[in-house]
Amino acid sequence: MLPEYSYGLIAAILCGGYILGSIPFGLVLTRLAGHGDIREIGSGNIGATNVLRTGNKLLALLTLILDIGKGATAVLLTEYFYPGAGLYAGAGAFTGHLYSIFLKFTGGKGVATFLGIIIALNPLAGLASCLTWVVTALIFRISSLSALVAAVLSPLYSYIFSDLKLAILAGILCILILLKHTENIKRLLSGTEPKIGKK
Secondary structure (H helix, E strand, O other), X not given: XXXXXXXXXXXXXXXXXXXXXXXOHHHHHHHHOOOOOHHHOOOOOOOXXXXXXXXXXXXXXXXXXXXHHHHHHHHHHHHHHOOOOHHHHHHHHHHHHXXXXXXXXXXXXXXXXXXXXXXXXXXXXXXXXXXXXXXXXXXXXXXXXHHHHHHHHHHHHHHHHOOHHHHHHHHHHHHHHHHHOHHHHHHHHHOOOOOOOOO
């Protein structure tokens, strides 16, 4: 069971995670690098895969690290001060990335932030999800497919390496990831989904 924290504290944790998750690092970095608005490039997404379509691999790597980092940071900071409440912070950070207050409640597809959250809550489950992404990407060279496979398997990894409550959180976030990837799924089925690194 989760620790019994007050509703006010839980709300504050959710809000804090949401604000941190709302920071659109992909957009900020591409603008600072002189690439303009990343939402007008490629898929229009603010994540690392679309940043890679600018041709700047370092920028894409930094976006990936920072998006993973904001999810992990929200969880780890909360766990340090309020053990057991990291699930709330993770949920808030993920929601912030998908529906950023800085982008009029639009945002990214959440995969990197999701991985950061799972890694922070249970490193083994997070590592298994990351390895699933890497292996799928090496085989098929399609980022969205790798993300979807990793997301779908994450509740199973969470249950095996952690417990039911993390599996439930992973399952809920997985559903949101699938909804955010609706167009990608259509392109995957039609065989028109672009491969990693394609501008």
